[in-house]
């Protein structure tokens with residue numbers, strides 16, 4: 001390590017203190033670059049300009065059509081397209097086909113034919129399809145330079161090998177006396193390549209060029225040699241059909257039908273550690289062991305074959321030219337224009353105004369300018385930017401559709417359900433591996449390290465969508481603290497206050513410095529769902545989370561989280577995340593597999609989903625009703641546990657699997673139809689509103705659900721913009737193991753969410769720290785973005801498939817009655833006490849004693865009643881209690897207490913979640929000594945639904961047997977879950 005000296009450090013070091021006088025040298029390039037340089041096309045004479053214009057127009061026309069074919073990739077920004085080149089290859093293919101395939105003759109045609117044939121022999125006829133394939137790649141993925149280069153190299157080698165073999169097969173003609181023979185064989189290419197080797201031995205030539213042809217095919221298909229058997233098997237299965245023995249996971253989902261990024265069945269996993277991958281080394285569970293695998297994690301990670309090339313394959317960055325041009329200014333300008341034109345940030349991602357103020361009010365142009373100045377300075381000192389290389393990002397997904405589900409999506413009621421098409425979520429612009437802004441930051445960091453004589457070097461960086469992580473390696477004997485102590489200077493050098501230092505990068509002997517990109521990129525949900533990670537499984541609870549700092553897609557299984565807390569300040573990206581989550585579910589699951597309860601006290605965030613058949617109740621906007629719905633979830637959970645216990649299963653997945661296999665039978669005398677239980681996802685998009693209304697009830701329900709619901713297939717997602725201890729209480733936190741922290745307003749809030757600082761330094765707008773259950777270090781991700789138009793398209797499709805059937809039992813059975821009775825004759829006193837406590841905002845028992853002239857015991861009782869109604873917090877010893885109701889809400893609180901006291905508790909008003917006139921009071925008289933019958937009776941009484949639909953006769957029978965007291969329930973029980981297709 002001590003002897004390692006990168007060119008960057010060595011050269012910059014030699015310059016010594018030169019960097020101490022940056023102003024003079026730095027100004028020059030900056031001033032120069034401000035002069036308006038005419039566009040290259042403007043300098044051309046007009047006929048030429050016209051020709052260029054026509055060429056580009058034609059290119060865009062053809063390119064646009066090709067991009068819309070299959071998976072729509074028309075979102076590629078205009079400045080990233082290479083349509084002119086694509087058009088060139090298409091025309092070349094057309095010209096060669098005209099002469100070589102259709103044999104156009106006479107005059108110039110003969111000459112052209114002579115050139116092609118003379119050069120490539122009869123192999124010239126093979127060129128058009130190759131050129132056409134290459135043109136399509138250039139049109140559809142112009143940014144994927146690495147893949148395009150690979151294909152170009154593959155084709156070139158194939159042509160050389162083909163021509164050489166044709167030359168040998170043509171009898172090794174000689175150019176001087178038989179040029180016609182050369183043209184009829186492998187042309188000049190064949191003569192030169194094949195002739196040289198064949199001079200030694202024709203057999204050797206055949207062997208060499210056959211091997212070369214074979215390798216060129218491997219290069220073209222990006223197939224490492226060791227993967228050849230898998231690929232062949234994949235091709236075989238594509239042609240003949242998959243092997244029959246598919247393994248099902250415990251939920252009955254096919255686990256063996258997994259896809260790699262080429263759409264072929266994936267190969268078996270290899271130990272990740274051996275491949276030297278930079279990401280976390282958690283091994284995803286083997287297929288078929290989904291729910292009980294050791295080291296289980298909610299994260300889904302893809303196989304890591306050639307998708308992570310060795311660092312030596314990394315493209316070296318071009319050195320910064322002297323004078324440093326500032327293309328990021330253009331890129332930002334283009335970004336802003338795109339934003340203002342709604343392309344592709346059409347629904348507000350990175351609003352143009354927000355781009356302007358992204359860096360502490362100075363604006364990204366100022367940042368870029370500052371970075372450019374430092375870079376110019378470093379360049380003037382001989383800095384060589386190629387010392388630090390872009391660490392190749394995980395592959396950007398080759399647009400491929402979300403794979404068709406391997407099972408027949410047959411719903412109960414004989415309804416065939418079609419999941420939304422993959423192209424409902426279009427592809428985003430291709431990710432960039434490195435930009436000039438990254439070079440400039442590398443230069444600035446190197447400069448800073450040199451200025452402070454720290455023996456360290458920037459050895460690489462990995463670019464994510466919003467931040468880039470630069471890696472710094474220390475020479476031996478250099479303290480880590482020497483770099484971490486420079487955090488303020490680094491911030492200064494790169495002109496960003498949002499610098500985050502990771503020491504070390506988990507799993508690496510390197511310091512990571514995360515710096516926001518001046519040119520951020522949007523992570524589109526469609527891309528995340530099409531990534532190899534997401535395509536590994538068709539589990540219905542898998543959601544697209546976003547992209548990590550290394551540019552890898554982050555995909556997680558909500559069923560394994562098993563509960564998630566989402567927190568962050570206003571505008572940080574919570575609702576966008578919740579939208580991505582819901583759309584992921586709608587894209588991948590049927591209503592028979594996943595049902596949702598949505599709680600949206602803000603009333604605007606989730607309205608788009610009203611009426612989707614995955615809902616079990618209309619979207620709940622009233623916090624009080626939400627608290628009741630949570631109590632229903634607890635009852636549902638108990639219900640499921642009863643079934644698990646009665647039938648002897650430990651997890652709902654096993655129960656469902658057994659039901660699907662026909663192994664679960666109801667008791668002989670019952671006509672109960674047992675169906676699989678769907679997963680139940682409960683989404684609360686503002687926990688604080690619920691905690692304001694009924695802190696104790698809500699906390700109790702949440703704690704009960706989170707402690708037990710995993711096995712019952714019930715999962716909670718709690719979002720809040722107020723991650724304070726009164727909202728996210730210790731008990732809630734202890735039971736919600738997975739966390740998603742968006743930018744918080746303080747380090748205290750970050751600690752509440754993550755138990756560690758970090759979230760306060762996030763950038764907002766979807767930048768987040770994701771801490772899935774079982775991980776100790778959060779992963780920095782840029783959340784996936786889904787536009788309103790995409791949401792609408794998916795929702796319309798889903799609603800078109802099925803009519804929603806809400807359950808009518810998601811309500812509470814008179815829960816407050818007992819408490820209301822507690823008030824007894826003290827209603828007036830309680831109202832006065834409420835008024836007193838709320839107006840003074842002082843929750844003191846002795847104050848009640850004095851002002852209301854009551855004894856200590858009475859005052860204490862009033863205070864307990866106030867606590868039970870959420871007016872004051874719990875007792876804190878001798879201190880006054882917290883008052884939870886603001887003076888503005890006094891009238892509503894008094895009305896609620898009055899209503900409750902008069903025997904019309906809030907639960908009995910019109911309910912968001914259905915009428916509460918379900919079976920009331922007392923459990924049914926179950927047939928003595930028959931636990932199964934008792935459980936069934938409980939089903940019918942408390943919870944007519946899920947996998948336990950009862951046919952009408954059965955209900956009628958048991959109405960007699962169990963004193964079933966409400967005829968309405970027969971209807972409810974019968975059709976609560978029957979899904980009618982359209």
Ligand SMILES: Nc1ncnc2c1ncn2[C@@H]1O[C@H](COP(=O)(O)OP(=O)(O)OP(=O)(O)O)[C@@H](O)[C@H]1O
Nearest residue numbers: 348349350570571572573574575576765766783785
């Ligand atoms: N993943 C993302 N990618 C790009 N931009 C995003 C992303 N998430 C959020 N934004 C930007 O941030 C804005 C605010 O996001 P969002 O409404 O989700 O925040 P929020 O945390 O839910 O705020 P509130 O609590 O006020 O509802 C969005 O309008 C969008 O411009």
